[in-house]
Amino acid sequence: MALPTTTAAAVLTEHSAALTLRELPLPDEIEPGAALVRVTCTTLCGTDVHLWSGQMTFPGMLPMVLGHEMVGEVVAAGDGTTDTFGRDVRPGDRIGWSESTCGKCHGCAILREPVACASRGYGFLQRADEFPYATGGLVQYCYVTPGAAKLLLPAEVKDTWAAMSGCAGKTVLRAFARSGGVRPGATVVVQGAGALGVFATAVARISGAGTVITVGGPDDRLKVAEQFGATATIPVDSRPHDRIIQVRDLTDGRGADHVFDFAGGPTVGEEAVAFAAQRGTIAVVGSTGPQPSPVPLGTVMGKELTVVGSLNGDIADYHRSVEFFGTFGTRMPWDELFGEPVGLSGASARVESMSRFGELKAVIDPRLP
Amino acid sequence: MALPTTTAAAVLTEHSAALTLRELPLPDEIEPGAALVRVTCTTLCGTDVHLWSGQMTFPGMLPMVLGHEMVGEVVAAGDGTTDTFGRDVRPGDRIGWSESTCGKCHGCAILREPVACASRGYGFLQRADEFPYATGGLVQYCYVTPGAAKLLLPAEVKDTWAAMSGCAGKTVLRAFARSGGVRPGATVVVQGAGALGVFATAVARISGAGTVITVGGPDDRLKVAEQFGATATIPVDSRPHDRIIQVRDLTDGRGADHVFDFAGGPTVGEEAVAFAAQRGTIAVVGSTGPQPSPVPLGTVMGKELTVVGSLNGDIADYHRSVEFFGTFGTRMPWDELFGEPVGLSGASARVESMSRFGELKAVIDPRLP
Amino acid sequence: MALPTTTAAAVLTEHSAALTLRELPLPDEIEPGAALVRVTCTTLCGTDVHLWSGQMTFPGMLPMVLGHEMVGEVVAAGDGTTDTFGRDVRPGDRIGWSESTCGKCHGCAILREPVACASRGYGFLQRADEFPYATGGLVQYCYVTPGAAKLLLPAEVKDTWAAMSGCAGKTVLRAFARSGGVRPGATVVVQGAGALGVFATAVARISGAGTVITVGGPDDRLKVAEQFGATATIPVDSRPHDRIIQVRDLTDGRGADHVFDFAGGPTVGEEAVAFAAQRGTIAVVGSTGPQPSPVPLGTVMGKELTVVGSLNGDIADYHRSVEFFGTFGTRMPWDELFGEPVGLSGASARVESMSRFGELKAVIDPRLP
Amino acid sequence: MALPTTTAAAVLTEHSAALTLRELPLPDEIEPGAALVRVTCTTLCGTDVHLWSGQMTFPGMLPMVLGHEMVGEVVAAGDGTTDTFGRDVRPGDRIGWSESTCGKCHGCAILREPVACASRGYGFLQRADEFPYATGGLVQYCYVTPGAAKLLLPAEVKDTWAAMSGCAGKTVLRAFARSGGVRPGATVVVQGAGALGVFATAVARISGAGTVITVGGPDDRLKVAEQFGATATIPVDSRPHDRIIQVRDLTDGRGADHVFDFAGGPTVGEEAVAFAAQRGTIAVVGSTGPQPSPVPLGTVMGKELTVVGSLNGDIADYHRSVEFFGTFGTRMPWDELFGEPVGLSGASARVESMSRFGELKAVIDPRLP
Ligand SMILES: [Zn+2]
Ligand SMILES: [Zn+2]
Ligand SMILES: [Zn+2]
Ligand SMILES: [Zn+2]
Ligand SMILES: [Zn+2]
Ligand SMILES: [Zn+2]
Ligand SMILES: [Zn+2]
Ligand SMILES: [Zn+2]
Structure with a gap:
């Protein structure tokens, strides 16, 4: 032929x-x-x-x-x-x-x-x-x-x-590996409700996370996130401070053991740091480009966070x-x-x-x- | 008595x-x-x-x-x-x-x-x-x-x-522990030439670092850093871009395996990220306060860096x-x-x-x- | 009162x-x-x-x-x-x-x-x-x-x-933490079908293991292990060599990413090493007493295994x-x-x-x- | 030509x-x-x-x-x-x-x-x-x-x-990497005073170990180990129990943070476990062949040791x-x-x-x- x-x-x-x-x-x-x-x-x-x-x-x-x-x-x-x-x-x-x-x-x-x-x-x-x-x-x-x-x-x-x-x-699975794995019952925040965020929501759940909070939008995507295991969702068009309070409330006041940035954008670092619990881990996956965005390094220190970059x-x-x-x-x-x-x-x-x-x-x- | x-x-x-x-x-x-x-x-x-x-x-x-x-x-x-x-x-x-x-x-x-x-x-x-x-x-x-x-x-x-x-x-030793230890021959940048920075310079050297670059000032403190094992020093009043080039040149073009922030200040995060090699580690020790400072998260991702906060x-x-x-x-x-x-x-x-x-x-x- | x-x-x-x-x-x-x-x-x-x-x-x-x-x-x-x-x-x-x-x-x-x-x-x-x-x-x-x-x-x-x-x-959860966490889809062998072994079977599954093989007895306990998520079970009264072959067959010929000893006994170390995949992890939890038992250290080296002891x-x-x-x-x-x-x-x-x-x-x- | x-x-x-x-x-x-x-x-x-x-x-x-x-x-x-x-x-x-x-x-x-x-x-x-x-x-x-x-x-x-x-x-350096690095001041036992053991003695010292005990023989090799940074040496023809006591005495009664097997032989596992401190690490590098040797797994558990195999x-x-x-x-x-x-x-x-x-x-x- x-x-x-x-x-x-x-x-x-x-x-x-x-x-x-x-x-x-x-x-x-x-x-x-x-x-x-x-x-x-x-x-x-x-x-x-x-x-x-x-x-x-x-x-x-x-x-x-x-x-x-x-x-x-x-x-x-x-x-x-x-x-x-x-x-x-x-x-x-x-x-x-x-x-x-x-x-x-x-x-x-x-x-x-x-x-x-x-x-x-x-x-x-x-x-x-x-x-x-x-x-x-x-x-x-x-x-x-x-x-x-x-x-x-x-x-x-x-x-x-x-x-x-x-x-x-592969991007999502690598990010979970880079984050050191999810303890059964751990609390996870996923920033982003696109395909990566929704898939990450599922992976978090399958990995044994007890609480998975997906932050994103629009609303129909948050609904999908729930189908994929989100135990709570937070619309991204809420006020930033409210999001932080919500995560705190959903995690017994302690913040999340893991935050995964699959969203990017100028506020993602600042929010990730606020979402994270003491000694929590943040995986940076969705941020691109050389321009800096604001990150409260004093809080990274104060909570002894671990922030890891993860590629695709x-x-x-x-x-x-x-x-x-x-x-x-x-x-x-x-x-x-x-x-x-x-x-x-x-x-x-x-x-x-x-x-x-x-x-x-x-x-x-x-x-x- | x-x-x-x-x-x-x-x-x-x-x-x-x-x-x-x-x-x-x-x-x-x-x-x-x-x-x-x-x-x-x-x-x-x-x-x-x-x-x-x-x-x-x-x-x-x-x-x-x-x-x-x-x-x-x-x-x-x-x-x-x-x-x-x-x-x-x-x-x-x-x-x-x-x-x-x-x-x-x-x-x-x-x-x-x-x-x-x-x-x-x-x-x-x-x-x-x-x-x-x-x-x-x-x-x-x-x-x-x-x-x-x-x-x-x-x-x-x-x-x-x-x-x-x-x-x-204790602050310096904890930061080294948080950073996962120094491989013999590794390259280390210490941000800051105060007591913490100079002591960290010594600890890096004793831990087997091959290259230790201390960034700080004034000049007489850089002289002290050399007494404590710095293989090179960079004055903090140089141009930021020049510092990055210098670190690159001193590390075979690869950047540093470890960066330790004992300096704080608004530019320390941005510089640490620029100093670090692919898959390098940054320890945030000197940054305090709740206000954010600029960090290029896209580069944290692109280099797959690990950023750890460390307390005293x-x-x-x-x-x-x-x-x-x-x-x-x-x-x-x-x-x-x-x-x-x-x-x-x-x-x-x-x-x-x-x-x-x-x-x-x-x-x-x-x-x- | x-x-x-x-x-x-x-x-x-x-x-x-x-x-x-x-x-x-x-x-x-x-x-x-x-x-x-x-x-x-x-x-x-x-x-x-x-x-x-x-x-x-x-x-x-x-x-x-x-x-x-x-x-x-x-x-x-x-x-x-x-x-x-x-x-x-x-x-x-x-x-x-x-x-x-x-x-x-x-x-x-x-x-x-x-x-x-x-x-x-x-x-x-x-x-x-x-x-x-x-x-x-x-x-x-x-x-x-x-x-x-x-x-x-x-x-x-x-x-x-x-x-x-x-x-x-707590003993089982600690052992999983000591083992570094279970990658989603990982293969796990649990040695022992007592309460610890069966609970570990469940934890492995909840943690995202894709294959969980419980080795133990008697048969009704293996049935229980299946209720708790075992994807396969191997009776402990089978021939040792057969067990090794079975684990190999159930793991695409590669052996298990994780082996958990909740059984103890003189052959548990030797079998764990045989069950484990290259770069796999073995958690020793069920072995007690000061007397040594045989462990093929050459294989520990050859597979670059990690063996961790975990207490209760x-x-x-x-x-x-x-x-x-x-x-x-x-x-x-x-x-x-x-x-x-x-x-x-x-x-x-x-x-x-x-x-x-x-x-x-x-x-x-x-x-x- | x-x-x-x-x-x-x-x-x-x-x-x-x-x-x-x-x-x-x-x-x-x-x-x-x-x-x-x-x-x-x-x-x-x-x-x-x-x-x-x-x-x-x-x-x-x-x-x-x-x-x-x-x-x-x-x-x-x-x-x-x-x-x-x-x-x-x-x-x-x-x-x-x-x-x-x-x-x-x-x-x-x-x-x-x-x-x-x-x-x-x-x-x-x-x-x-x-x-x-x-x-x-x-x-x-x-x-x-x-x-x-x-x-x-x-x-x-x-x-x-x-x-x-x-x-x-490369064998020695890999073993140190596999062992997770040496904390400055750590205590290290090197089993073996051949070329690997002596080089490992040097690497331990350069990596910041405070105490390095080389166990081996004959005596002139132990002399060489001292030239390469051993702070103490123990002849391998001493009584096993005496060696354990000596390591204990040289480490404030706690045992060694790291043991490196560059010796092999039937007793090396048992001694390594005895030498190691609580939560210590043992690197198995010198053991070869498929035959098992005695290892007290109960002590591996009791001390929560980490045993890692490392190849060349x-x-x-x-x-x-x-x-x-x-x-x-x-x-x-x-x-x-x-x-x-x-x-x-x-x-x-x-x-x-x-x-x-x-x-x-x-x-x-x-x-x-
Ligand atoms: Zn307290
Ligand atoms: Zn793509
Ligand atoms: Zn390439
Ligand atoms: Zn102070
Ligand atoms: Zn190959
Ligand atoms: Zn009990
Ligand atoms: Zn106590
Ligand atoms: Zn050779």
């Missing part, structure tokens, strides 16, 4: 504008270590929305193909292409994939932390008009580069779950996220996280919807019309 | 003004658990200076007796008075002492961290005109309250070392500090930390001198005229 | 023989810090059985009153009697209690770990014919000594749950256990752990039943006939 | 017999990622001695070339050969090298611990009569395989130091060891660890000498006659 030589793609050519349906070239040959994949599911994440809107931007980025949470079926594999565990990747296999890491820098080799890699490759952060063209998720056929970390997926993990594991899932995760976190869904597939109503699947022609509307706090996670199935 | 019924004291009656020499009453009887001590050495710490100047203040605090780093000889002991280890405290014994903790609050009983005690007693933070009057260090005879944690002192640890262990020493320490830290000086008495020129001893009449001048960055630690020996 | 001057008690006078119902004196007055309590529930633990049988013994121990997991209603309280949190203990209050610790030894003051106390007081390990006579649980009225750590109990925590928290509950816990662990039951009261069929309550006259039969692997935890309600 | 086509080698053909000087073939071409190196220094380690004597043996191992701690000058490099940090490896460069790891197994990819690699390649554990023939250290020219982790060496680190970093150095280390540990010598080159008399350099013809005598507790580390410089 001849391989496809082009692919349909939904391309971002202008920020905050509709995606353009376009036909992109596919590489003539599949390099050793690479694969051509027919995408079956791409889930969108907050970063996609920020790239779309231009809230997150970098020089010369357009045109680009959005989407970095995706899975598909291998159509063709290069010579010696294996997944992270060295298992052969062959046509017909179902795989997910993630960033490449160099294995040679201080972060990779000495810190043994691939997220700290000095030259992490985002195969998908490529211009759509330059080789290898079709590396983002909003395509029919995706070229998975040799360096991209690949994972053969177990059958019991749904496409949406596996796709989400490639970014949202490496292939181990990705793998653990896939395993997580395999293990806890029936424990939560996971499918409530996802919108109705649409084809590439519907992608544009879904991105825009997410930007207006519509569905938590839009689902694109490029096989749909 | 009759016990003294009054004691000479240098009393703070007005901020930023000279201390007043005054005779304070002593309790008629020594309560069970308490002791009357003839002070042989009080060392002053930055907090004393801030209390004196009024930079640190609270309602109704004056008149008060400054000094909370002190040792002395027991003149009389109450019924059943013991030290922290249950050893009898008897007349003639040489002891140091520190805050009381309640043993009953969440911090004491559940967190097992006396520094988190909800009702830590600062015997010395008492008005000089209320019972028990003479609990600060700038007195000839000091009343050591029943709750105060007491330590019998080993002969090989000098008065100045033992006195300093009661606050500065409990009796275990105090004990470890005394042991530290016993063990490393000849390893550093410790006595360079201390000014020339003066009597109570000279205390006023010494406090003022410290406020102008004079000696690192003034020494008061109330037996001197 | 006049206080009772004697109490009915079930007294152990000879090992492996029936307990003797006897009337013991009660102290004439309640010392400051002490309380007289009408026992409403005593649950028996393995140690009670070992003391009864003489498997655990020490010189001059008999006659003694068994029982160290108990709760009751305060009949009279001494001057200034408070619970661990400093809350007044008054007649009518419902309390549990536990060992005294000195607060002054190296373990208490420097390690900040009361379980390491050099003079931990087991109020209940007292001869029944010496003051204060009635300090064990198998009495109608119990004298709670001044040093004993006391806890006011929340209404939502049942008597049996609170009683069990005083030994079994302090008042913080006790408190957390009470909170645990408050939080997770409906999460597991806790009441399956307990036998049918009987009066003091039935205690003898229950101890003997437990020694023959009858009920997991016998319940004595001394108010029953 | 034509590359050499053969190399002189000292080959082990029979256990406990003299090594045979033999000419081995060299590969016709240098594969991509590989290098041909002129060895300038090989230091021998205990494993070499055990392989020589046959104490450590495996089927079909002979003939083999001993030596896995070595450095040399690159004579030729394959296409794209880089060191661990991706730096080009070119003729004239001075490099050290170490085991290959696969990067794809559970240990490498998920645990992120290359020492746990399921297919760690010991390039040097190859038969000398099979391709690539000359991969051990006792050769004039060594073929460094593509997978071997390579390190460009800084000029200030001597050949002997860099060679030793490849096994002994990965390229990060190797790198840190090289850095360590660069940083602390003048801190200890490192050269006392090493014997007088001899050529390949003298290697045989040196191995035999080490087996009789002669020099701590024999040094072979194959350029010598």
Whole structure:
């Protein structure tokens, strides 16, 4: 069977504008270590929305193909292409994939932390008009580069779950690991009620937290947070001082053992410190950019807090996220996280919807019309 | 022998003004658990200076007796008075002492961290005109309250070392413990070149740090830091950006494995984050007060930093500090930390001198005229 | 109302023989810090059985009153009697209690770990014919000594749950804390299917373990373990090599992330090491006595295992256990752990039943006939 | 210049017999990622001695070339050969090298611990009569395989130091990291006075240990341990009980905060547990083989010890060891660890000498006659 030589793609050519349906070239040959994949599911994440809107931007980025949470079926594999565990990747296999890491820098080799890699490759952060063209998720056929970390997926993990594991899932699980684990019965505040915040709410609960307070909005997302195990929710449009009082009241006056920032924003640090109990832990996950925001360091000292930064995760976190869904597939109503699947022609509307706090996670199935 | 019924004291009656020499009453009887001590050495710490100047203040605090780093000889002991280890405290014994903790609050009983005690007693933070009057260090005879944690002192640890262990020493050692220990050869930045910063410089070096960079001033203190093991120093009046470049250059471009804030101030958090290497640790020790200061949380995340608050320490830290000086008495020129001893009449001048960055630690020996 | 001057008690006078119902004196007055309590529930633990049988013994121990997991209603309280949190203990209050610790030894003051106390007081390990006579649980009225750590109990925590928290509950929760927490989805082996093992099975599950394998016997206890969340069980009378193979098969060939020894016995160390995955953790909780047992240290090294010893816990662990039951009261069929309550006259039969692997935890309600 | 086509080698053909000087073939071409190196220094380690004597043996191992701690000058490099940090490896460069790891197994990819690699390649554990023939250290020219982790060496680190970093150095530093670091003033027992034990003694001291007790023999090695910072030494031929008493006496009756097993042997576990203080840490480094040895698990529990296994280390540990010598080159008399350099013809005598507790580390410089 001849391989496809082009692919349909939904391309971002202008920020905050509709995606353009376009036909992109596919590489003539599949390099050793690479694969051509027919995408079956791409889930969108907050970063996609920020790239779309231009809230997150970098020089010369357009045109680009959005989407970095995706899975598909291998159509063709290069010579010696294996997944992270060295298992052969062959046509017909179902795989997910993630960033490449160099294995040679201080972060990779000495810190043994691939997220700290000095030259992490985002195969998908490529211009759509330059080789290898079709590396983002909003395509029919995706070229998975040799360096991209690949994972053969177990059958019991749904496409949406596996796709989400490639970014949202691994990010949340890594943040919990960085926070040192949740003692059974512990109190947890989750800042943010987007996909990360809601998933973190579920993970906190599954990890044995006794009290899980999700702070965010809008209200329908807080309702979803409750479905995923929140024992209380606090709307983010309440007065900051009221939020602090509420957390205090919900935690026997002691504050939360763990605070997870999946929200970002200028007040998140100050509130996290106020929410935390003596000797509590704060995981900073949602804050981006170089600009400082106010943090009461005197209180960090006074409560002897531990504040840890946590990045999105490496292939181990990705793998653990896939395993997580395999293990806890029936424990939560996971499918409530996802919108109705649409084809590439519907992608544009879904991105825009997410930007207006519509569905938590839009689902694109490029096989749909 | 009759016990003294009054004691000479240098009393703070007005901020930023000279201390007043005054005779304070002593309790008629020594309560069970308490002791009357003839002070042989009080060392002053930055907090004393801030209390004196009024930079640190609270309602109704004056008149008060400054000094909370002190040792002395027991003149009389109450019924059943013991030290922290249950050893009898008897007349003639040489002891140091520190805050009381309640043993009953969440911090004491559940967190097992006396520094988190909800009702830590600062015997010395008492008005000089209320019972028990003479609990600060700038007195000839000091009343050591029943709750105060007491330590019998080993002969090989000098008065100045033992006195300093009661606050500065324990604070620094606890911060190192909170930071998870120093790998041999690690790179350390110490923010601050006061007594805490210089002592921390020495502890970093003794702990096996390969590179210790002390940031502070004025220049003669940086010279002292070098005597205590700094491999490089950076004046605090340099341009912030230059400091960051210097730290980078001194750490093979990677930043510091550990940053210790013993300086406080509005820019300390931002600089600490810039100084730190990927996956580095920042200990917040010198920041006080509830007001926030700018911290680039996006960089905390991007570098996966760990930021820990550390308080001044409990009796275990105090004990470890005394042991530290016993063990490393000849390893550093410790006595360079201390000014020339003066009597109570000279205390006023010494406090003022410290406020102008004079000696690192003034020494008061109330037996001197 | 006049206080009772004697109490009915079930007294152990000879090992492996029936307990003797006897009337013991009660102290004439309640010392400051002490309380007289009408026992409403005593649950028996393995140690009670070992003391009864003489498997655990020490010189001059008999006659003694068994029982160290108990709760009751305060009949009279001494001057200034408070619970661990400093809350007044008054007649009518419902309390549990536990060992005294000195607060002054190296373990208490420097390690900040009361379980390491050099003079931990087991109020209940007292001869029944010496003051204060009635300090064990198998009495109608119990004298709670001044040093004993006391806890006011929340209404939502049942008597049996609170009683069990005083030994079994806190022991298990501490072991999980010592093991560093359970990653969501982790694999756990619990060695032992007694009360500790079954409770640990539940805690592992609640903590987010994905696979929990309980190794023990007899078969009806393994059935109970399944009710409490075991995903697989292995009978202890299988061949050792088969057990290892089974654990390997149940953990994708990798072994368990966590092994908890709640069994003791000469082969438990060797098996734990074989069960554990690379970089796994083993918590040693059930092994007692000074005699060594075989451990393949070469494998400890080869797998880079972490082996932690964990003791029965302090008042913080006790408190957390009470909170645990408050939080997770409906999460597991806790009441399956307990036998049918009987009066003091039935205690003898229950101890003997437990020694023959009858009920997991016998319940004595001394108010029953 | 034509590359050499053969190399002189000292080959082990029979256990406990003299090594045979033999000419081995060299590969016709240098594969991509590989290098041909002129060895300038090989230091021998205990494993070499055990392989020589046959104490450590495996089927079909002979003939083999001993030596896995070595450095040399690159004579030729394959296409794209880089060191661990991706730096080009070119003729004239001075490099050290170490085991290959696969990067794809559970240990490498998920645990992120290359020492746990399921297919760690010991390039040097190859038969000398099979391709690539000359991969051990006792050769004039060594073929460094593509997978071997390579390190460009800084000029200030001597050949002997860099060679030793490849096994002994990294093993010791990793063990200290696994043990959680040494608190300043801590008490340390080092079991073993071979090269590992003596180096560990030095590392303990440099890390800030206050008391370092080296247990081993013979006496002249204990003398060397003192030169490297031991504050006390205990001969291994003393009575076991006496050793325990001595450690107790040297640690204020508390035992050691850290015990490091660099000795192995059937009694090492039992003694380590006896040496350790409450809540102390034991690092198991010297124990090998699958056979169990006696460990008093009841005491592991009673003292709440932490026992960690530690393997020989990965390229990060190797790198840190090289850095360590660069940083602390003048801190200890490192050269006392090493014997007088001899050529390949003298290697045989040196191995035999080490087996009789002669020099701590024999040094072979194959350029010598
Ligand atoms: Zn990298
Ligand atoms: Zn994303
Ligand atoms: Zn307290
Ligand atoms: Zn102070
Ligand atoms: Zn104690
Ligand atoms: Zn018990
Ligand atoms: Zn591997
Ligand atoms: Zn070796």
